[in-house]
Amino acid sequence: MSSSFKKYGKFDEADQERLIAHRKTRKRITIIVFSSVVLVCVVAAIVFGVSQTNANKFHEKQQSISSTVNAICDVTLYPDSCYNSIAPLVKNGKIQPEDIYKLSVQVAINELSTASSKFLDTGAFRSISTNKTAFAALESCNELLSMAKAHLNDSLSTSVDFQILDAFDDLRTWLSSAQTYLQTCIDGFDNDALSNMVFLNLKNSSEYTSNSLAIITSIANSLDSLVNSIGGRRRLMKSSFTFTADDEAPNWLSSKDRKLLQANSSNIDADAIVATDGTGNYSTIGAALKDVPDHSKKRFVIYVKKGVYVENVRVEISKWNVMMIGDGMNATIVSGNLNFVDGTPTFQTATFAVFGQKFIARDMGFRNTAGATKQQAVALMSSADQSVFFRCRIEAFQDTLYSHSNRQFYRECNIYGTVDFIFGNSAVVFQNCNILPQKPMLNQQNTITAQGKFDPNQNTGISIQNCSILPLAADFTGVQTFLGRPWKNYSTTIFMENFMENFIDPKGWLPWMGTTAPDTIFYAEYQNFGPGATNTSRVPWKGLKLNITSKQARKFLVKSFINGNKWLPATGARFNPGF
Numbered sequence: 001m002s003s004s005f006k007k008y009g010k011f012d013e014a015d016q017e018r019l020i021a022h023r024k025t026r027k028r029i030t031i032i033v034f035s036s037v038v039l040v041c042v043v044a045a046i047v048f049g050v051s052q053t054n055a056n057k058f059h060e061k062q063q064s065i066s067s068t069v070n071a072i073c074d075v076t077l078y079p080d081s082c083y084n085s086i087a088p089l090v091k092n093g094k095i096q097p098e099d100i101y102k103l104s105v106q107v108a109i110n111e112l113s114t115a116s117s118k119f120l121d122t123g124a125f126r127s128i129s130t131n132k133t134a135f136a137a138l139e140s141c142n143e144l145l146s147m148a149k150a151h152l153n154d155s156l157s158t159s160v161d162f163q164i165l166d167a168f169d170d171l172r173t174w175l176s177s178a179q180t181y182l183q184t185c186i187d188g189f190d191n192d193a194l195s196n197m198v199f200l201n202l203k204n205s206s207e208y209t210s211n212s213l214a215i216i217t218s219i220a221n222s223l224d225s226l227v228n229s230i231g232g233r234r235r236l237m238k239s240s241f242t243f244t245a246d247d248e249a250p251n252w253l254s255s256k257d258r259k260l261l262q263a264n265s266s267n268i269d270a271d272a273i274v275a276t277d278g279t280g281n282y283s284t285i286g287a288a289l290k291d292v293p294d295h296s297k298k299r300f301v302i303y304v305k306k307g308v309y310v311e312n313v314r315v316e317i318s319k320w321n322v323m324m325i326g327d328g329m330n331a332t333i334v335s336g337n338l339n340f341v342d343g344t345p346t347f348q349t350a351t352f353a354v355f356g357q358k359f360i361a362r363d364m365g366f367r368n369t370a371g372a373t374k375q376q377a378v379a380l381m382s383s384a385d386q387s388v389f390f391r392c393r394i395e396a397f398q399d400t401l402y403s404h405s406n407r408q409f410y411r412e413c414n415i416y417g418t419v420d421f422i423f424g425n426s427a428v429v430f431q432n433c434n435i436l437p438q439k440p441m442l443n444q445q446n447t448i449t450a451q452g453k454f455d456p457n458q459n460t461g462i463s464i465q466n467c468s469i470l471p472l473a474a475d476f477t478g479v480q481t482f483l484g485r486p487w488k489n490y491s492t493t494i495f496m497e498n499f500m501e502n503f504i505d506p507k508g509w510l511p512w513m514g515t516t517a518p519d520t521i522f523y524a525e526y527q528n529f530g531p532g533a534t535n536t537s538r539v540p541w542k543g544l545k546l547n548i549t550s551k552q553a554r555k556f557l558v559k560s561f562i563n564g565n566k567w568l569p570a571t572g573a574r575f576n577p578g579f
Contacts, residue, residue, distance in 0.1 A: 076214040078207040101215045105156040108208035115205050116145045137188035137345045148181040168220040169563045175213040176458040177405040180425045188345045217457045270303035285313045294318040306331035319356035326364040329393035333365035339374035350381035357385045365393035372397040372441045390573045403428045407562040420450035425460045433467045449484030451491040461492030463556040469500045476503045482510040486521045494524040494556045500532030508538040517541045526553040
């Protein structure tokens with residue numbers, strides 16, 4: 001009993017202090033551990049919360065980007081290819097429509113670069129065909145794709161104020177032309193297997209370019225609607241000139257341009273003179289063109305003296321601001337005979353082909369002498385933006401004038417032909433011209449126009465205004481002559497204020513194939529006169545408009561259709577901006 005008490009009785013003080021210290025230490029450890037666990041949980045919760053918030057924000061941002069791209073791509077003909085090609089490139093949630101437009105053009109450029117490289121390897125084509133015509137078409141394709149890429153680059157690099165609607169005219173023109181170059185490449189092959197291979201190779205490039213055109217068209221239309229809805233008006237370039245009588249020199253010309261317009265050929269201060277008799281600096285037009293500076297912003301004048309120049313002339317894409325003046329449409333003549341039947345693709349048959357922008361021809365003749373039996377044989381082809389042909393003679397049979405692409409203007413020209421003799425996919429206006437169908441081959445029909453618009457967003461078409469449409473032969477008995485036929489699904493052509501002789505077939509228009517035309521075409525006749533202008537028996541096509549208003553017709557005037565008030569004054573050519 002006493003021993004037990006001795007063992008459990010009064011504690012030693014040192015032991016007591018050690019026990020208390022040990023208990024405090026355990027308590028502190030417990031508190032620290034608990035606090036650490038709580039802290040970890042809190043931090044975890046915070047991290048999870050922040051991550052969830054960021055994830056939500058990222059998801060919202062991605063949804064915003066997706067919605068924006070989807071909304072813009074919905075206006076295109078190929079919304080899936082638009083979204084799939086652009087959405088992965090969008091990094092900024094606040095992206096604007098113009099940013100998406102620029103991305104769309106960059107996508108088109110990248111794809112076209114890839115497609116173009118395949119054309120350099122002719123081995124892929126050689127395994128299918130060694131046909132001379134096919135390889136000539138392949139050569140054309142290489143040139144056309146290069147031109148398309150140049151226009152796409154221009155569409156991307158050009159600084160545009162997206163608040164000025166006039167700025168969209170250039171972009172729409174260049175993108176429309178880029179599309180046309182790709183389609184011309186595809187159309188150049190008459191071998192089905194080759195044509196299909198080319199089509200597949202260019203399919204993405206064509207769709208991406210179409211997407212860019214649709215986007216920029218939608219932006220322009222939206223801004224236009226916005227301006228109109230608030231009672232504003234389009235911010236057009238202000239004109240500091242007025243127009244005098246139609247056949248007088250306009251008073252907005254500079255004194256130098258007015259003198260150049262009014263001068264006799266022999267008094268022109270030319271940079272180069274071409275003559276067959278040795279009295280000039282050059283004996284051929286081609287030689288003179290080689291000495292034109294590349295990409296010059298200064299006008300280079302070439303005077304071509306009277307004579308017949310048997311040569312196939314090309315004004316290359318690098319030769320800007322060339323003005324070529326002859327001694328008259330019947331005196332200075334460029335002549336050639338390349339044609340489709342002998343193995344040359346239509347695109348390469350032109351006696352005179354123009355690619356360099358802002359080209360002007362005055363008092364010249366262009367003819368292809370291959371004859372009707374050789375089918376497509378082009379006298380003049382222009383792919384030059386803002387090109388002008390003034391008092392020129394353009395003569396052949398089938399496919400005489402290939403107004404291929406971009407913006408063009410023809411004034412006081414004589415144009416001769418039979419089948420589709422004014423054709424192409426440019427935005428072109430003819431004013432005060434004589435359009436002169438010739439007698440075609442037996443069992444052939446004359447068709448004056450064959451317009452090639454294939455995308456509804458292209459700003460292309462043929463506008464023929466205040467011209468005379470006359471038969472070249474005195475006797476046209478048994479020959480049917482039509483105003484045109486639709487080459488592509490959105491073919492666009494208008495005849496307005498023209499005189500028409502009675503040789504025009506009462507039906508007016510001819511189908512390309514079958515018995516009718518696509519509902520998507522736009523053909524119109526407005527205030528024409530003469531016995532051939534009677535339209536009571538015209539074909540009953542949905543796309544043929546015989547009662548358009550002046551407001552609708554106004555869209556095809558020089559001022560609005562080719563934005564002519566902006567660039568034609570500098571050419572020195574006469575033109576009428578209105579009706």
